[in-house]
Amino acid sequence: MNKVLTLAKRPVGKPALSDFNFIDETKPSPAEGEMLLEAAYVSVDPYMRGRMNDAKSYVPPFELNKPMEGAIVAKVAESKNPDFAAGDYVLGSLKWKQFQVSDGAGLRKVDAALAPLSAYLGILGMTGLTAYMGLSLIGKPQAGETLVVSGAAGAVGSVAGQIGKIKGCRVVGIAGSDEKVAQLTSKFGFDAGINYKTTDDMAAAIAEKCPEGVDVYFDNVAGEIADGVHQNMNRFGRIINCGAIANYNDTSAPTGPRVESMLIKKSVRMQGFIVFNYEDKYPEAIQQLARWLKQGSLESSETVVAGFENIPQAFLDLFAGRNNGKMVVKV
Numbered sequence: 001m002n003k004v005l006t007l008a009k010r011p012v013g014k015p016a017l018s019d020f021n022f023i024d025e026t027k028p029s030p031a032e033g034e035m036l037l038e039a040a041y042v043s044v045d046p047y048m049r050g051r052m053n054d055a056k057s058y059v060p061p062f063e064l065n066k067p068m069e070g071a072i073v074a075k076v077a078e079s080k081n082p083d084f085a086a087g088d089y090v091l092g093s094l095k096w097k098q099f100q101v102s103d104g105a106g107l108r109k110v111d112a113a114l115a116p117l118s119a120y121l122g123i124l125g126m127t128g129l130t131a132y133m134g135l136s137l138i139g140k141p142q143a144g145e146t147l148v149v150s151g152a153a154g155a156v157g158s159v160a161g162q163i164g165k166i167k168g169c170r171v172v173g174i175a176g177s178d179e180k181v182a183q184l185t186s187k188f189g190f191d192a193g194i195n196y197k198t199t200d201d202m203a204a205a206i207a208e209k210c211p212e213g214v215d216v217y218f219d220n221v222a223g224e225i226a227d228g229v230h231q232n233m234n235r236f237g238r239i240i241n242c243g244a245i246a247n248y249n250d251t252s253a254p255t256g257p258r259v260e261s262m263l264i265k266k267s268v269r270m271q272g273f274i275v276f277n278y279e280d281k282y283p284e285a286i287q288q289l290a291r292w293l294k295q296g297s298l299e300s301s302e303t304v305v306a307g308f309e310n311i312p313q314a315f316l317d318l319f320a321g322r323n324n325g326k327m328v329v330k331v
């Protein structure tokens with residue numbers, strides 16, 4: 001049989017295990033020109049929370065009682081497609097199914113000998129690319145500048161901060177436990193870290209750790225953490241709006257300090273982005289990330305959960321900060 005994971009309910013507020021459903025299907029057989037894929041590593045990502053709502057966005061919502069989908073590294077179990085051989089590994093946006101057939105459209109081969117397969121979902125995949133694009137194209141950090149990263153011990157944040165160090169910045173990270181904060185400096189080479197869960201006054205904590213002010217803010221979380229960083233922005237600073245996980249489970253529109261006056265007075269640029277905007281730049285970015293990884297200037301960090309049946313819990317754990325680096329499920 002073939003396990004399939006569907007969206008059973010649209011969550012209101014925090015998602016729960018009961019929003020998901022497992023069903024059994026018959027294992028499919030590939031037709032001529034197709035192949036049978038077996039999921040090897042499944043990516044769970046915070047942006048999927050938005051797709052669980054019935055709301056218009058840059059990607060369509062997941063459909064109720066249909067399989068969810070996302071980035072998956074799959075093994076070609078059987079091939080009737082001349083471009084792929086049994087034993088190849090492919091990466092693409094695939095359904096949350098143990099087995100599925102594909103004609104190969106939108107899939108690219110990945111080399112297990114060049115990097116661990118899970119890396120193609122993380123540091124050499126969407127999250128590494130997000131850190132690279134956001135920082136280099138919007139943040140444009142200069143040597144000697146101060147970079148602050150929120151969600152700093154996560155998949156995107158840990159890479160963004162490390163790229164900031166490569167570019168010669170002073171890097172301060174914000175994360176949700178003392179253990180994660182310790183890792184920021186010991187593992188990722190950040191200059192300092194702040195545990196937002198034990199900090200009452202984020203603006204004061206940033207001022208203390210960033211005596212020269214903040215030139216670039218890579219924002220993965222938004223909310224009150226961002227409010228505190230905004231108060232410390234330098235003139236001509238850049239704010240990269242990458243993610244807003246602090247608001248993803250909100251049931252009403254979040255409110256907070258108005259930022260317009262600060263942006264004007266300090267000539268700060270604030271820009272959101274979606275990594276898919278920059279698909280034309282993926283090949284050069286992946287090459288650069290792979291080079292840094294090989295040179296040892298980038299440290300990859302992953303939390304690997306075992307078992308297809310644990311995909312929902314792994315997804316929920318993102319909102320409780322139970323991951324270090326990229327959260328992936330090994331099927």
Ligand code: NDP
Pocket residue numbers: 045046047126127130151152153154155156157174175176177180220221241242243244245246247273274275276318319320321322323324325326327
């Ligand atoms: P992470 O690996 O960073 O996992 C999520 C982390 O967010 C958790 O580990 C937790 O860490 C933190 N978190 C959860 N809830 C809150 C909260 N209420 N307040 C503050 N922190 C919280 O995820 P990714 O690296 O994959 O994604 C990071 C952000 O980037 C997300 O917002 C995501 O949506 C966004 N993103 C944007 C893309 C784009 O194209 N713009 C592409 C990919 C991701 P902690 O223990 O520190 O709380």
